[in-house]
Amino acid sequence: MSSVEIVPFNEDYVEAAAALVAARYWAERELGNFLLPAKFEEAEAIVPILQDNSERTTGVAAIKEGRLVGFATGLMTMHQEARTAYIPDWGHGAESSDRWGTYRLMYADLASRWVANGYFTHVVTFFAHEREVADAWFSLGFGLENIDALREVGPVEGTMAGVEVRRANLEDLEVVIALTLATRRHLTTTPAFRPLFDHEGVEYYKQQLSDSDIVWWLAYQDSEVVGGMRIVPSSKRNFVLPVADESTCAITMAFTKEKERNRGVGTALLKHSLDWARSAGYKNCAVDFESANIPGSRFWLKNFQPVCYSLVRRLDERIAWAHGNRNEINFLR
Incomplete structure (x- = not known):
């Protein structure tokens, strides 16, 4: 069985990524949220959102056997006066075969880059009935902060x-x-x-x-x-x-x-x-x-x-200097 490779997200993946978001949205409406506008069930409605925000986001793609099986892209913004990386509801998706594991791998790659650039507050938003998606983010140390309701x-x-x-x-x-x-x-x-x-x-x-x-x-x-x-x-x-x-x-x-x-x-x-x-x-x-x-x-x-639910993870900013590559002499002082 081939493993998943995490690579930088680029415009070549936009259409496949949009299809993943549209599939998530369709599933949410099928579970009873019929107040949701139907237009986002179509990938064509998601493509321009991803394209319009491409210069404001940094993202990764999960590739397996040459095919996109997941993606996550985050906006660099401010949240409560803190530099924040925010993955919106339209900024992620993964196939069901190993959704939990794919999300964990994608976040591990993104988080390393965010922390290296001084973004210690991480936020993600997903649809209300996405239990497996929620479990993946909870397993990574995120907690509930905000609820969107209709x-x-x-x-x-x-x-x-x-x-x-x-x-x-x-x-x-x-x-x-x-x-x-x-x-x-x-x-x-x-x-x-x-x-x-x-x-x-x-x-x-x-x-x-x-x-x-x-x-x-x-x-x-x-x-x-x-x-x-x-x-x-x-x-x-x-x-x-x-x-x-x-x-x-x-x-x-x-x-x-x-x-x-x-x-x-x-x-x-x-x-x-x-x-x-x-x-x-x-x-x-x-x-x-x-x-x-x-x-x-x-x-x-x-x-x-x-x-929708939004989860947040606030990292200890001391990791910027108290990391595993510290010079050992620092521990002797």
Whole structure:
């Protein structure tokens, strides 16, 4: 039996790689995620994505008997202020004969190059029902960090608080900034512990509030703002394949003050967001959230169906100098 050879990924492998991604996507829809747009079941829809990102990625191909049996390609980016190598949902695939082993071999090759170039945070995204793919990444030391989820823009179930919900405008600039910062402060707490870095400037929020395609909803209780939610077209963000469709909008910020949680404020905001989305012609709504955000994940998983999981591995940066090729004299000091 011939072994798998790991070689650099190049344009010669694009069509075969696209076919692997399309096959994964087709399998995901067959398992019940029928809200996913059907267009990505065709390799022709994946080819331009791989081509358009070729200059931004570094990748490998798994070759067996002269044929592509797997590939993985990563974007060099920043994640939480850290140099990060990110393998998106459209950036990997492997045949079923030894999918687990092929992923492990491909990552071993990629990781050595990433670490050599100072990328110690590694992230990968895959579809929600890819159990074997998940097992391969878990076996390599990755852990769950983010969930992408989807739902139709139909009626919302659950108790709704007796709050007034209205659309924000430029006069609400300070309120919108405060709610966004409150969201980020919440994510610094246990068990998420997401560091709080400088956030966008005032001009960013002015542009957001002036964009007719972006809607901020504010919830008021006795004239006090108790929560907010932002909803945007999926074209405004770089989204995963299951939500990359003109008929899909996305919630990209949501927050309820701690004292008002579990009273239906979030449900009321979600209802207004989906009512607006439906009137604007959208069919589906997406959201992504940190899995370690306990109140947030509880709310989103009640109302949305997961379509993608993102795992992260953060390496000990001391490996840059505390490696196996160190001069032995260093151990004697």
